[in-house]
Amino acid sequence: MSTLTAVRSPAEETRPRPAYWTTRRRDRLTGYLFIAPQLLGTVVFVLVPLVLVGWYSLHEWNVLADTFDFVGTDNYQRLLDDPKLPSVLRATLLFSAGLVLLNLALALLLAVLLNQKLRGTTVFRVLFFSPVVVSLVAWTIVWHFMLQSNGGINGLLDTIGVQGPNWLRSGGTAMAAVVVVQVFKNVGLNMVLFLAALQGVPQDLYEAARVDGASRWTAFRRITLPLISPTILLTSIITVVGSLQVFAQIAVLTQGGPGTSTTVLVYYLYQQAFQFHTFGYGATLSVLLFLIVLLLTVVQWHLRKRWVFHEQ
Structure with a gap:
């Protein structure tokens, strides 16, 4: 038999x-x-x-007794039967709705004003943005003193002959006070985002609108709002998610009171887990909070196709 061998070329x-x-x-x-x-x-x-968190919600964890027992869906049944949960969800809805509407409206208004070519706009930008970088707890403590019955706000009202209420201990004003404090804390961030979006709108469109006889309001509604709608979507998602995670302001200003008028879901979760030591039920409330945030984010994301300019 002959063996065939492959002969490779020098190049190979x-x-x-x-x-x-x-x-x-x-x-x-x-x-x-x-x-x-x-x-x-x-x-x-x-x-x-x-x-x-999902695993803990199926258990009851008693740190003091050092027990960790599987309870299945008992915590979720407790969630459905909780008599305080409707008032907590109502307070959460009021806080989130008030914060989102007031924050976005004020931020857009400030951005439009600061977008004008006027003197001193840089100073005002720094003034409105500075609360964003201030410590949250320090900011809240200062406002806590100012909103007392003998605090700085009522002191100013006394000078004009008006007797102010105890803002943080009255059911009618406690929620409004907490919302306003939070708005002043974070409105500067949305203001900067809106200002950047406004500066990106082509000026040629405004000039064409003026030639066609459009008023400022018409130009704002037909040109400005559609072109900055992606930024509106971004800020609305950030603000909604942030409003559902507010804890320090409630803990420092009102501790959820008076009654449960300012007990939002995050603070109620904290009470159940770290004050009453029912960590399993606290984890169940965390699952509920996660589902609410997820649902609102998905809804906002899908609605973008209807009103976001670049998605149409």
Whole structure:
């Protein structure tokens, strides 16, 4: 038998093997390394806590007695039977609606005013944005003293002959006071976002509208609002989610009172878990909060196709 051997040409013998670490693979590895910290943080601080909260909601964890018992859906049945939950959800709705509407309206108004070419606009920008970088607890404590019956707000009212109420201890004014304090704290952030969006609107459109005889209000409604609608969507999502997570302001200003008039869902969760030590029921309230935030975010995201300019 004859053995057939393949004869390689000198060019084939000297041809180098293709390198494994090609430019494309190096670029992919670089991209994965860049996103690895964010991905790891999302898994550790978002996904894992979500799974644990769901697991804890099926148990009753008594830290004082050192017991951890599986109770199935008992905590969810307790959630449905909780007599305080309707008033808590009502307070949460009032706080979120008041905060979102007042914050977005005031932020847009300030952005429109600061977008005018007037003297001193830089000073006003810093003035309105400075509360955003101030410590939240310090800001709330200062307002707590100002809103007392003998505080600074009522002192100013006394100078004009008006007797102010105890803002934080009256059911009619406590919620309004908390909303206003929170609006003043964060309105500067939305103002800056709106201001950046307004400065990105082409001036040629306004000039064409003036030539056609459009009023300022018509130009604002037909040109400005559609073109900054993506920013409105962004700020509305941020503000809605933030309004559902407010805790420090309630804890410092009203402690949920008077009664349960300012007991929002996050503060009620804190009371159940860390004051009454019912961690299982607190985890169930956390699941409810997560579902509410998820539902509102999904609804806002799907509605964008109807009123966001670039999505139409």
